[in-house]
Amino acid sequence: MLKLWGRPTSGRTQKVLWTLSEIGLDFDFIMASGEMGPGGHVSKGNQPYGLVNTVEYRAKNPNGRVPTIDDDGFVLWESNSIVRYLAMQYAPDLLYGNGIKTxxxxxxxxxxxxxxxxxxxxxxxxxxxxxxxxxRDPEILAAACEKFDRAMKIADDQLGRTPYIAGDRFTYGDIPLGVRVHRWHVLGLAKQTPPNIARWYEAIKARPGFQVWTAEPSYHLEG
Ligand SMILES: N[C@@H](CCC(=O)N[C@@H](CS)C(=O)NCC(=O)O)C(=O)O
Incomplete structure (x- = not known):
């Protein structure tokens, strides 16, 4: 069975969890992190899930970060590469209409x-x-919100031209964006959701793959 190392509070791990749910693939989810654990972030004195600094884990992922997968001996890290691999290997029709341009x-x-x-x-x-x-630095937060809002305008323009981010159909390209847009809302920082993003977000929230591992607010709010 495919193994996934990560933590539910990691947006990058959520991309992989959501993709696996879209495909309907069974997997073992192994908690791993050097920075966060069940109680929250280590900067507040919490114990991390661990594993990422062991020799065994570093042999799989020398960065000591999450997520990592092992699919029948094929080990892969970098969340977006994992999403692309899963799409190509298990669900080309579902996740990109089996077309190279899509x-x-x-x-x-x-x-x-x-x-x-x-x-x-x-x-x-x-x-x-x-x-x-x-x-916490309010200036860093304000600069980050401004940058994120500017990027949202670019996504909103695209979603004004096509129903989904890469065209007429849902693709794996909607998954990382979906994680970010959802976290933006759950953090309470989406003051005015641009209209096309708002319409797309409703469609995204209805997907069972989103509901399993991404919807849960505590996965975004746990500090
Ligand atoms: N570019 C890498 C970055 C991986 C990364 O930084 N992951 C974060 C979690 S989202 C991490 O490992 N944080 C440290 C930790 O939890 O120990 C990827 O996309 O997979």
Missing amino acids: FASASRWVDWENNELLPPQHNMAMHLIRLPEDQ
Whole structure:
């Protein structure tokens, strides 16, 4: 059975969990993290799930980060590469209509999420909930919100042209964006959701794959 190392509070792990749920693949979920545990972030004195600094884990993922998968001996890390691998290996029809151009377009939005949405959202979570209060910086939070809002305008323009981010159909490209847009709302930072994103977000929230591992607010609010 496929093994996945990660933690439910990790947005990058959620991308993989959501993809696995879309496909309907069984898997073993093994808790791993050097920074967070069942009680929250280590900066508040919580114990991490661990595992990531063991020799065995580092042999799989030398970065000591999550997520990592082992699919029948094929080990892979980098969350977006894992999502692309799962889509190609198990569900090309479902996750990109088995078309190379749709695959490439979805891949572009997945890279965009990593480059444009993830850095500001990391600062949003750290400076709103994860760091102890005396280490939070309102200026870093404000700059992160501004950057995230600007990026949302780009996604909103695209969603004004096509129902889903990579075209007429749901693809794996909607998954990382879905995690970020949901976290933005759960953190209470989506002051005015742009209209096309609002319409798309309703469709995304209705997907069973979203509901299993991403919807739960505590996975986004746990600090
Ligand atoms: N580019 C990598 C980054 C991996 C990463 O930084 N993951 C975070 C969780 S979202 C992590 O491992 N944090 C440290 C920890 O939990 O120990 C990916 O997308 O997989």
